[in-house]
Amino acid sequence: MKLVTAIIQDKDAYELENLLAKNQVPTTKLASKGGFLKAQNITFMMAVKDSQVDYVLSLIKSTAKRRKQMISPSVSLEVMGEESMIQPIEVEVGGATVMVTPIEQFHQY
Numbered sequence: 001m002k003l004v005t006a007i008i009q010d011k012d013a014y015e016l017e018n019l020l021a022k023n024q025v026p027t028t029k030l031a032s033k034g035g036f037l038k039a040q041n042i043t044f045m046m047a048v049k050d051s052q053v054d055y056v057l058s059l060i061k062s063t064a065k066r067r068k069q070m071i072s073p074s075v076s077l078e079v080m081g082e083e084s085m086i087q088p089i090e091v092e093v094g095g096a097t098v099m100v101t102p103i104e105q106f107h108q109y
């Protein structure tokens with residue numbers, strides 16, 4: 001078995017949740033927050049058979065969209081210099097950051 005952990009944007013969570021349910025993929029959804037943007041994102045945890053991993057990845061891929069976002073850096077003037085402080089930075093967020101890890105044991109009591 002494998003644990004598929006997928007961090008996706010808040011905006012895509014509802015669609016992915018429905019798609020996983022429709023395809024009978026068991027999932028736990030956690031509210032999370034990115035360390036860089038400090039914006040809410042959603043983390044899905046799915047323990048699935050090895051043979052289902054590629055299918056689950058394809059569902060995530062079909063749902064999660066990459067988006068461009070402008071941010072104002074909050075780094076102090078001394079570190080960045082005055083010009084950098086004024087300019088917002090464009091970053092591309094998502095679609096999904098996915099980790100697949102082996103599960104040594106799986107129990108449900």
Ligand code: 2BA
Pocket residue numbers: 007033034035036037038039041091092093094095096097
């Ligand atoms: P955040 O940490 O809020 O990052 C949002 C986006 O900001 C990232 O999108 C990336 O495009 C950019 N970014 C992050 N750190 C940066 C930096 N030091 N300099 C410049 N730009 C930076 P994604 O890469 O698509 O990541 C989306 C979210 O996935 C992240 O939100 C974080 O919650 C999670 N994530 C990404 N990589 C991770 C990792 N290695 N381990 C755990 N979580 C991760």
